[in-house]
Amino acid sequence: MTVKKDQWINLSFVFGVIGFIGIANSFFDEYTIRILNNIAIFTILAVSYNLINGVTGQFSLEPNGFVAIGAYVTALLLVSPEAKQYQYAIVDPYPFVLSLHANFVVALVLSGFFATCLALVLSFPVFRVRGDYLAIVTLGFGFIIKIFAINYPEVTNGSLGLNDIPEFSNLYWTGGIAIIAVITVLNIVNSKFGRAMKAVRDDEDAAIAMGVNTFKAKTFAFCTSAFFEGVGGGLLAALLTSISPDLFDFFFTFQLLIIIVLGGLGSTTGAIVGTILVMGGSEWMRFLDEPMKFFGYTTPAMPGLRMVVFSLILIFIMLFAREGIMGKKELKDLFKGRKRSAK
Amino acid sequence: MILHVNNVTKNFGGVTAIKETSFSVDRKEIFGLIGPNGAGKTTMFNIITGNYEPSSGEVIFRNEMIHGLKPHLIVRRGIARTFQNIRLFSSMSVLDNVLIGFDFQARYSFFEAISRFPRFIGEEKRIKKRAFEILDYFGMSAFAHDKAVDLSYGQQRKVEIARALATNPELLLLDEPAAGMNPSETEELGNIIKKAREDFDLTVLLIEHDMKFVNQLCDKVLVLDYGKTIFEGKPSDAIQDSEVISAYLGDFHHD
Structure with a gap:
C-alpha cells in the first residue's frame, strides 16, 4: 500500500519535471535555458559523484578525468571529418581519428562505456588504499587525464581542444538523462548494493564481518559514477560546442565537491538541491558584480564580489548545517519525519 | 566437531601473540575463551574470522581449511561475529x-x-x-x-x-558480549544466547571476562595466558585451577 503511494509520488515528480522541461523549452529565453541545461548536466554529475563520495564514503577526486574522457569521446565522434581536417593545427591527426563518426546516442553511450572501463581498471589500484591516500591517488588520475589531453595532439588536438562540435544537447536530452541518472542512482541506493555501499562508509570492517564483498561494492559505485560522469561529459561537449583541456582541471572536481557537500554527502536528493543552489545561485548573484544603486548612491562595479558573497554563504551553511543542507536524508524522509512528529 | 584450531601460532614482529594453541569446538557447544588482558583471545578471533593469517598452524571449519581465505568468504561459509565495542x-x-x-x-x-x-x-x-x-x-x-x-x-x-x-551462521563468535551491561541485562543476554543455540542450531565461541556469566553459560572453556593454553575443561574447574588463579591474580607461591 505504502509502496504504491510512494511510486505515485515518484511518478508525479518525473512527469512534473518533464512538464517543466516542455514549458521551459518553449517559453523561457535562451539565457535561462542555458542555465537549466547546466543545472541538468551538473545534476547528472553531482548525483553520480555523490554515489562514490557520499554514499560509499570513498573520498575520491577524479570526476574531472571521467568527464574529460566523456567529453573528448563525444567530441571526436560528433565533429565531422571535414571540420576535423582543418582543426588539427599542431600535428596531423591519426587517420582513424578522422574516420570516427557516430550519432549522438552512440557517442554518449560510448562516452559512458569508456569512462566505465577506465574506472574498472583503476579500481584495482585505487581501492587498495583507504581514506586520505585514496583522495591523493584519484587526484593524480584527474591530473594525468588532463596532461594526456594536452600532450597527445594527434588525438585531442592538444591545448587547442576541439571546436565545431554540433550542438546536439538541448533541455530534452540533458533533462531526460538527468532523470534517468537520478532514478538509476536511487534504485541502486535502495537495493542491497546501496546498503552494502552505506555499510562500507559507516564501518568497512563490520561490513566485511557481515559477508559483504567491500571491494565489489566500491567498484560498483565507482563504475556507475564513472559511467554517468562520462555521459555528462558528452552532454557538456555537445552543449559548449568547443572543449579544451583547461576546462577539465581540478576546479571542475572542486565545484562538484562543493555541490555535494553543500547538499549533504550521501543524500541523492541533496545533490540535486546542491546543484540547483550552486549553479542557479551563482548565476542569480551576477547582479553583485555590476554597479548597484543604494538609496540613490551608485556603487562602482566590483567584479568578483559574487564569489566573495558565495564563499560567505558556503561558510555559513557549513557552520550551521555541518552535514550539508539535507544531511544524509532524502527529500521523502523529511516529509515522513513531519508526519511522524505531527501524530 | 565443527571447529578445530590446530597448533596455531601468530607472531607480530618479535611478539608471539599466540603460541602453538590447539582446541576443538563441538557442534552446539558454548565454548568460552578466557584469560587476562593481552592473552591473545581477540587475536584468536581474528585468526578464525580471517582478519589475520596464522604464522603457522591451521584452522579447520566443517572439515575444510579456512585460514588464508578472505574474511567475507569465511562469513559466507557460516562463521559470524560480533565486536568487543559494538560496531x-x-x-x-x-x-x-x-x-x-x-x-x-x-x-x-x-x-x-x-x-x-x-x-x-x-x-x-x-x-x-x-x-x-x-x-x-x-x-x-x-x-x-x-x-x-x-x-x-x-x-x-x-x-x-x-x-x-x-x-x-553455524558458528557464532561473540567478543565480550556482556561488557558494559548491568547484571539483569547480562542475565537476559545469557538466556538469549542459550535459547538461540537451540532455535538456530548454533555453536557459540565467546570471549568474556565476567566469570559468573561464563560459569552459567559455557560448556567448556579454554584459558589463555600470554598466548599459551593453561587450562582446558569445565568452567567450574577452571576457577579452582592453580595455574589459572596465578595467571589472573599473580603467583603467590614463593619457594
Whole structure:
C-alpha cells in the first residue's frame, strides 16, 4: 500500500519535471535555458559523484578525468571529418581519428562505456588504499587525464581542444538523462548494493564481518559514477560546442565537491538541491558584480564580489548545517519525519 | 566437531601473540575463551574470522581449511561475529543493519536492481520478511525503523547479534558480549544466547571476562595466558585451577 503511494509520488515528480522541461523549452529565453541545461548536466554529475563520495564514503577526486574522457569521446565522434581536417593545427591527426563518426546516442553511450572501463581498471589500484591516500591517488588520475589531453595532439588536438562540435544537447536530452541518472542512482541506493555501499562508509570492517564483498561494492559505485560522469561529459561537449583541456582541471572536481557537500554527502536528493543552489545561485548573484544603486548612491562595479558573497554563504551553511543542507536524508524522509512528529 | 584450531601460532614482529594453541569446538557447544588482558583471545578471533593469517598452524571449519581465505568468504561459509565495542552501521536503521547480513543471500544482479526487475522485488520481500523474523525473535521489530545508534546499549548488543544471525551462521563468535551491561541485562543476554543455540542450531565461541556469566553459560572453556593454553575443561574447574588463579591474580607461591 505504502509502496504504491510512494511510486505515485515518484511518478508525479518525473512527469512534473518533464512538464517543466516542455514549458521551459518553449517559453523561457535562451539565457535561462542555458542555465537549466547546466543545472541538468551538473545534476547528472553531482548525483553520480555523490554515489562514490557520499554514499560509499570513498573520498575520491577524479570526476574531472571521467568527464574529460566523456567529453573528448563525444567530441571526436560528433565533429565531422571535414571540420576535423582543418582543426588539427599542431600535428596531423591519426587517420582513424578522422574516420570516427557516430550519432549522438552512440557517442554518449560510448562516452559512458569508456569512462566505465577506465574506472574498472583503476579500481584495482585505487581501492587498495583507504581514506586520505585514496583522495591523493584519484587526484593524480584527474591530473594525468588532463596532461594526456594536452600532450597527445594527434588525438585531442592538444591545448587547442576541439571546436565545431554540433550542438546536439538541448533541455530534452540533458533533462531526460538527468532523470534517468537520478532514478538509476536511487534504485541502486535502495537495493542491497546501496546498503552494502552505506555499510562500507559507516564501518568497512563490520561490513566485511557481515559477508559483504567491500571491494565489489566500491567498484560498483565507482563504475556507475564513472559511467554517468562520462555521459555528462558528452552532454557538456555537445552543449559548449568547443572543449579544451583547461576546462577539465581540478576546479571542475572542486565545484562538484562543493555541490555535494553543500547538499549533504550521501543524500541523492541533496545533490540535486546542491546543484540547483550552486549553479542557479551563482548565476542569480551576477547582479553583485555590476554597479548597484543604494538609496540613490551608485556603487562602482566590483567584479568578483559574487564569489566573495558565495564563499560567505558556503561558510555559513557549513557552520550551521555541518552535514550539508539535507544531511544524509532524502527529500521523502523529511516529509515522513513531519508526519511522524505531527501524530 | 565443527571447529578445530590446530597448533596455531601468530607472531607480530618479535611478539608471539599466540603460541602453538590447539582446541576443538563441538557442534552446539558454548565454548568460552578466557584469560587476562593481552592473552591473545581477540587475536584468536581474528585468526578464525580471517582478519589475520596464522604464522603457522591451521584452522579447520566443517572439515575444510579456512585460514588464508578472505574474511567475507569465511562469513559466507557460516562463521559470524560480533565486536568487543559494538560496531553497528551508524547511519542506518535497525532493519537495514540486519538486512546487511542478507547481502550475499539476496539473489539479484546489479542490473536487476537498477531496472527493478520482478526478481529484485521478490528477493527484497523475502529477505525483509526474514529480517523481521529475526528482529521479532529478539523482540526488536518495534524499533526496526529507528536508527540503530539511538538505541540503548543492551538493545544495540541485541541488534548486533541479530545482524550476525542474519548471515545464517553455524558458528557464532561473540567478543565480550556482556561488557558494559548491568547484571539483569547480562542475565537476559545469557538466556538469549542459550535459547538461540537451540532455535538456530548454533555453536557459540565467546570471549568474556565476567566469570559468573561464563560459569552459567559455557560448556567448556579454554584459558589463555600470554598466548599459551593453561587450562582446558569445565568452567567450574577452571576457577579452582592453580595455574589459572596465578595467571589472573599473580603467583603467590614463593619457594
